[in-house]
Amino acid sequence: MVEAALFFLIVVAGTAGELCVSRAMKSIGEVHDFSLKSILSFVLQSLHLPWMWLGIALMSLGFFSLLAILSFQEVSFVVPVSALSYAAGAFGAKAFLGERINRNRWIGIAVVCIGVTIVWWSRK
C-alpha cells in the first residue's frame, strides 16, 4: 500500500511538475546559443515564473517519494515502473499544453505501458 502510494506520487506529482516547468520554458522561448552567460540569464528568467515554482514544488514531492521508495526497493525496478509517467505525460501534455499526440505517439506510449507491466511482474 505504501509502495503504491509512493508510485502514485512519483508518477502524478512528478509529471504534473514537469508539465508546469515545460509551460514556463515555452513562455521563455527557444534557446539558440549555449554560452554560459545566456544559460545563466535563461535560468534567472525561469525563476521569475510562477509556473516554474509550482513545477519545482510538485517535482520535489515526486523526488522525496522516489527517495523513500528507493530505501526499500531496487533501482532497476523503481525507475522502469515510474515510466508510467509516459501515459500521464501524454494526457497532461494534450490537455494542459495543447500538444497534439498523433497515432504513432499513442502506439509508442501503449508499448511503454506494456513494458512497465512486464517489469512489474519481475517485482521481488
Add this chain to the structure above:
Amino acid sequence: MTHTRRLQLKTLPLILISIVLGPLGNVFLGKAMKGIGSVTSARILDLVPIASRVLASGYIWLGIACLLGFFIAHMLLLTWADYSYVQPATSLSYLSISILSYLLLGETISLLRWLGVAVICLGVFLVGRTSPRTTGAPNRG
C-alpha cells in the same frame, strides 16, 4: 539545412547527456537510501532523523549533482521541443539505468525485467520517430 534538421542537431547531443546523467543520479540515490534503511513511515517525527541522515550522505549529493545536470539539459530541450517528444526520447535511460544498477549496485536483473525494459525502449523508439514540435513557435526571435 531545414529547420527540423537543425533542431535535431542540437536536440540529439542534449538527449544523450540526459540519458547518462539522469540514471547515474538515480543509481547514486539508490545507493545512499539503501545505506539509510527502509523508510515507510510518513510521521514527521520519524522523518526528521531520517532526513538528517540522508543529508549527511555523500552519495545523495553526488546523485543530486548528476540529476541537476540532467535537469538543466532537460530544461534547455523543453524550450524548443515538445514535452511529449522529450520525455519519451530521453527515456532510453531505462536501458542505461538497468545496466548501471547491475554494474554499480550489483542488482540481479531477471530475464523478465530485461524483457520489460526492452519493450519500454521499443515504445520509446516508436515515439522518438515523431516530429519534435506539433504546436506553433510562440516567441521565435
